[in-house]
Amino acid sequence: GAVVSQHPSWVICKSGTSVKIECRSLDFQATTMFWYRQFPKQSLMLMATSNEGSKATYEQGVEKDKFLINHASLTLSTLTVTSAHPEDSSFYICSASPSETQYFGPGTRLLVL
Amino acid sequence: LAKTTQPISMDSYEGQEVNITCSHNNIATNDYITWYQQFPSQGPRFIIQGYKTKVTNEVASLFIPADRKSSTLSLPRVSLSDTAVYYCLVGVRKTGANNLFFGTGTRLTVIP
Numbered sequence: 001g002a003v004v005s006q007h008p009s010w011v012i013c014k015s016g017t018s019v020k021i022e023c024r025s026l027d028f029q030a031t032t033m034f035w036y037r038q039f040p041k042q043s044l045m046l047m048a049t050s051n052e053g054s055k056a057t058y059e060q061g062v063e064k065d066k067f068l069i070n071h072a073s074l075t076l077s078t079l080t081v082t083s084a085h086p087e088d089s090s091f092y093i094c095s096a097s098p099s100e101t102q103y104f105g106p107g108t109r110l111l112v113l
Numbered sequence: 114l115a116k117t118t119q120p121i122s123m124d125s126y127e128g129q130e131v132n133i134t135c136s137h138n139n140i141a142t143n144d145y146i147t148w149y150q151q152f153p154s155q156g157p158r159f160i161i162q163g164y165k166t167k168v169t170n171e172v173a174s175l176f177i178p179a180d181r182k183s184s185t186l187s188l189p190r191v192s193l194s195d196t197a198v199y200y201c202l203v204g205v206r207k208t209g210a211n212n213l214f215f216g217t218g219t220r221l222t223v224i225p
Contacts, residue, residue, distance in 0.1 A: 004156075043200070044157070045215075046214060046215075093156045095156075095157075101147060101162055102159075103159060104157045104158070106155060107154065107155060107156045
């Protein structure tokens with residue numbers, strides 16, 4: 001199957017700082033990537049759709065100015081959590097799809113102190 | 114959106130066959146049915162995908178009745194390492210919306 005990677009796998013930061021998470025499709029090109037967030041013991045929640053060369057589409061309730069998404073190439077999307085606060089601590093997962101099937105990255109654990 | 118409904122949790126002994134059923138009553142004509150497995154602190158892993166009837170691969174089988182309003186993931190002879198959360202998703206990538214929303218999933222616990 002297709003491979004999606006994320007970096008970093010985990011990050012700890014101070015409250016008020018910004019954190020960037022990268023999502024890469026390693027063996028296929030993806031014009032669209034998706035960002036999810038998952039809190040402990042809960043399901044994945046779609047945050048936004050990242051579109052190569054255009055603005056991201058955010059789900060209702062997700063602040064676009066807080067979660068900046070950039071999809072600069074066909075293999076890379078980045079999610080920047082700006083002015084992070086402890087409530088932003090979560091597991092962030094990206095996905096991409098070369099066909100009808102979505103493939104997910106390994107996730108990034110963010111802890112904001 | 115094609116909402117999915119699954120049992121919240123299931124227990125099974127090692128070596129048994131496990132069947133997890135997902136209901137998707139308002140599935141659309143072009144929708145595929147996809148199952149994922151997720152271990153703690155990992156991204157979901159693709160298990161199997163189908164459109165109708167039966168699909169089998171090296172790890173699972175997927176049974177889809179003629180009306181496609183439900184599907185059943187079958188895991189043969191489960192082991193302890195199959196303890197995970199299993200999600201079914203319904204939709205088509207190109208149209209986007211349906212294929213992107215996760216339900217509660219089924220937490221499978223395999224008992225020695």
